[in-house]
Amino acid sequence: MMVIRSLVSVVGAPVSVVDDDESVRESLPDLLRELGFVVQAFASAEEFLVSDCVDQTRCLILDVAMPGMSGPDLQRELLRRGQEIPVVYITAHKDEAVRPRLLEQGAVECLFKPFSDTALLEAVNAALRVAE
């Protein structure tokens, strides 16, 4: 465990989680906080957009399919606003065709649920590196 923690590149970096699944909103932030990040969780893209975290978030962990505005929609909206927040997609749909399209759109990573804590940490670290 110490190994994993030592991998955290930026301790205290603000990370946001947007997922309509409540259990994800419960478990994922807890894990990220254990790893040393500052985490905010949102149930929808719209909720995230109106929050004041938009400017501070260094890494956005984003669900792909959500009612209303989807993950990629949110990413496009942020780009339109000039907010270049690195995005890590998480999805329960193991659709290999989706991944390259998302990466092409500028996502840092696309994780298929269930994913390991290591994979998550690597992706977040990569995102934070992009953010710098």
Add this chain to the structure above:
Amino acid sequence: MGLSPGTHEGVAVIETVDVREWPRRLAAASGVFILALGLSVLAGWFFHFPALFQLRPEWPPVTRNAAACFVLCGLALLILVHGKPNWIVVACAGLVGAVSLLTIVEYIFGVNAGIDELLGPAYVTVTSSSPGRMYPAAASCFAVASLVPLLAPKIQSKRYGLLLGLSGSIIAAVGIATIMSFALGSSDAFGWSHVSRATPLTAVGLWVLGVGMLALAWRVETDPVGIPRWLPISVTIAVLTITVGLWQALIAGGYGPMTLLPAVVLAGGGLMAPILGLTVYTAQRAHAQATALRSSEARKAAILDSALDCIVTIDHEGRITEFNRAAERTFGYRRGEVLGKRLAEVIIPPSLREQHARGFARYLATGEARVLERRIEMAAVRADGSEFPVELAITRIPLDGPPSFTGYLRDITERKHSEAKLRRSEALLAGAQRISSTGSFSWRVATDEIRWSEEAYRIYGIDPGVPVTFDLIRSRVHPDNLSMLEDVIDHARREGGDFDYESRLLMPDGHVKYIHVVAHGSRNQAGELELIGAVQDVTERRRSEDALSKARSELTHVARVTSLGALTASIAHEVNQPLSGIITNASTCLLMLAADPPNVDGARETARRTIRDGNRASGVIARLRALFGKKDAPNELLDLNEAAREVMALSSSELRRNGVIVDSALVDGLGAVTGDRIQLQQVILNLLLNASDAMSGVDDRPRQLLIMTEQDGGNRVRLSVRDTGVGFDPEGVDRLFEAFYTTKSSGMGMGLSISRSIIESHHGRLWAALNDGPGATFSFSVPCRPAGATSVPTPSALRVPEGPPAQLQVMRNQ
């Protein structure tokens, strides 16, 4: 003519009786004349105007009494012509009779009864034996005339006619004799010596009175021939009377009684009278016979001509002697052509002529008849050579001499055709019944007389011809259906109504037949209730239906598996979601335990979440098993909302993936639905996926899906799925539910078809409607138990009779 037993047509001869008017008019005219004569004479006496009662001064006057008698007789005659009232006639006759009889008494006994000048003094008395006394012949005539009307009310009309005729002829003859005696220069006809002499005026009056009475008698006479039977006697009497009158006149004129002329008159007249009477009688009889014969002939001709049957008579040589119009029409010969020809050569086909000739010869020789007095069918031939079937009856005409025969023939071509047609249509019906496994029956309710067609016997497995009773029917009806049969019978007896039910038969070999029975009641002419119906063996159909039901269930399974493909991703999502949670929580837990100091509370919390997510994953698997496991789920009570929520839970990620916003409006407290939960959920899932598909190309508006449940009246619940998709072509709305109809590039087009069949098997209805805005709404409605009720429904409560109230509707599977 006698009618042979071979004919069965009534013969009616209608005769009209010629009511002659002239006797009535003559009688009336006579009455008026006599009345006028009498009144004019009385007026002459009263006004001292002798010309009126004497005509010439040297002639004897008409007495007042005679004039009064004429008035009374004229009056009576007129009233007799008119018919009533009878009492006036009797009164007149009584007065006339009294005066005339008293006058005769005066003459005979040489006395004066004091009646002669009752009506006034006889101031003119030329050749009168006593002033005012009428002459004896007139008195006699009046006496005779008065006798008849006096007797009239008591005498039958026929005898009255005879009496009237005879009296009339006597009176008329006296009148003529008197007139003749005047013409001969002697005024003494019936003028007894030294007594009053006749006057021409009285003679004429008497003659007219006699003629009037004769006319009246003629009218009363009812002989159809028209000539009264009393005429010969009347003629004899008249001639005798005239003869005697002339004889008397001659003697009074100076001839001695034994001189030649009176003797010749008396002898000649006496001889002539019976001869004339006899001649008249003979002529009358001959006329009557001729008339009777004529009318009999006319009647016979009328019967022959109007008979619908051909009537042909032949003599002992077999030659035709009569050939009526029907025969002319039927055989195509004119009567004149065939009279005298041999029957065999005219109407009997060549092939049968030999046989006919033999039979005819045998009868003539031995008297043995094979065809007489019987109805036989044979072939006959027309003038054009065509043969046709006839029905024939031959009778021997009961006359002396060589035998002759009457044949009645009837063309039965039509009947033969009808019979053949009937046989054919019966055969067709039997064939049709056989092929369609449909028997027919009739049931006369009052007498319980039941008739079955051959096929009905076959369906019930009973030998044709066995008398049908309800006990026999009961012996075949499946024991489970017996009470229903009794219900149906009772109902039909009581209400006389129609029935329509399905039932089962249990055959002796143990196999079960399904039958469908339909009957319609009507009343026959006697007002008796009779049910006529059909019974159809629907065993095959029932088997097909069962097979169809099984096939449908298998097809439903196929469709479910097909949907499975579409749901794979969704299912993976549903499973991955909790798996993800489990792994994340476990990782967190480890991290928390590895911290220094270990965060035990946090670790406990994350471990709990791990368990929760594990359960969630297991729930997903359980639902999947429920949805895709093929098993014949029994009908269960289910909550439509719960079923909808489960389907929504399973499909939410799939819908979400399509960017569909799902809203639900599920009304609480819906009535429970009895049905197959899995099948209904299959329908809901299908509607949700269809709605999602319909919105997959929509980018200009939210992809909104609304699932609603609501109570639809007291005993139904409705579920609707509303989308904002592309909708459908309103004209193709019916095709939406057809199998293999699809607008999608992928998919079998089975979804809605199967959905509808599932809903219909739940006695429900599935339909589609376009929204006011974009998209469509698909809804189904199924029966439910009353909202809020909790007890398990009994089978009888589920049996909801439908259809017209006049019919007894018995549902299946009772």
